Amino acid sequence: SIGINAEYTMLDICNWFCFFLFSITSAALIDNTKARRDVTGALMDVHDGNVVRWNNEDELYYWYGMGYQDCQLEKGLIPPRNCPGIYQEFGHCGFRTDHAVNLYTSPDLENWTFVADIFPAGARPDGIYFRPKVIYNKYSQEYVLWINHLAPANTPLASYPDARFIVATSTSAVGPFAVVTEKAAIEVSGGGDF
Numbered sequence: 001s002i003g004i005n006a007e008y009t010m011l012d013i014c015n016w017f018c019f020f021l022f023s024i025t026s027a028a029l030i031d032n033t034k035a036r037r038d039v040t041g042a043l044m045d046v047h048d049g050n051v052v053r054w055n056n057e058d059e060l061y062y063w064y065g066m067g068y069q070d071c072q073l074e075k076g077l078i079p080p081r082n083c084p085g086i087y088q089e090f091g092h093c094g095f096r097t098d099h100a101v102n103l104y105t106s107p108d109l110e111n112w113t114f115v116a117d118i119f120p121a122g123a124r125p126d127g128i129y130f131r132p133k134v135i136y137n138k139y140s141q142e143y144v145l146w147i148n149h150l151a152p153a154n155t156p157l158a159s160y161p162d163a164r165f166i167v168a169t170s171t172s173a174v175g176p177f178a179v180v181t182e183k184a185a186i187e188v189s190g191g192g193d194f
Contacts, residue, residue, distance in 0.1 A: 038104060038112045045069060046102050049132045051109075054173055060105040062173055064134045064145075067100030067117065068093065086156045090128065095156045097121065101132050101147065103174060118175030119145060119168060125182055127151045128159070129166075134173075142169040145177045146184070 036044045049065025071093035090097060101119035104112040119129075128150040135144050145168040153159035165184040168177035 036112070038114050040114075042114070044104060044112060044114075045100070046104055048130060049101075050134060052134065054136060056173070060107055061109055062134070063104045063106070063112065064118065064132050065102060066130055066132065067102035068096075069098070069100060071096075089155060090152060094130075095128050095150075097126055097128060097152075099129055101129065101145070101177075115174050116176075118170070119147070119177045123176065124168070124179055125149065125151070125166065128156055136173075137169075140169070142171055143173050143175075143177070144169050149182075 038044050045067040046063055046065035047068060049063065051061055051063045053059070053061050086095060088095075098121050100117040100121075103115040103118045105115055106112045119132075130148045130150075132145060132147040135146070136142075137144050145166075147166050147168070149164050149166045150156055150159040151162060151164070153162075164182070165186060166179060167181040167184050168179045170177045
């Protein structure tokens with residue numbers, strides 16, 4: 001006896017097996033070792049942000065992240081070797097004031113569509129931005145962007161002691177976001193991660 005309840009038929013077992021097999025083969029493979037392209041074939045420019053799925057009827061995933069645009073990798077002699085711009089004047093890759101805060105959407109985490117720069121440079125204080133995080137405030141019914149900000153200084157490294165979080169809001173998940181707080185009152189200064 002193999003312990004199968006007599007109420008199960010061969011058809012039931014076949015249906016379960018087919019369901020299991022379909023579940024395995026329909027899963028999306030997300031590979032972080034290859035350059036990711038959007039549905040038009042363009043390289044995706046979205047870094048150090050967050051992916052969320054709002055409780056909206058569109059059932060899309062939203063990926064908010066920094067767009068470094070046309071940066072060229074620079075090499076340095078002292079750590080961090082692949083990021084020497086931190087020691088140089090503003091304007092080097094990763095430390096430019098024109099970086100975008102890009103949004104892509106996807107129905108399946110595999111096929112991404114570029115939507116917009118949700119926090120355009122002309123609508124925000126000058127400086128370097130990084131590590132955006134968007135959340136939803138159900139009380140105000142607004143989307144809230146928290147983002148690290150380095151105000152202009154001689155070098156990005158010199159700006160870090162006064163690093164801050166800027167807070168911006170939008171009534172739409174796709175922005176645009178407008179600044180509501182230029183320096184969020186937090187217990188520990190110097191910016192940081194979420």
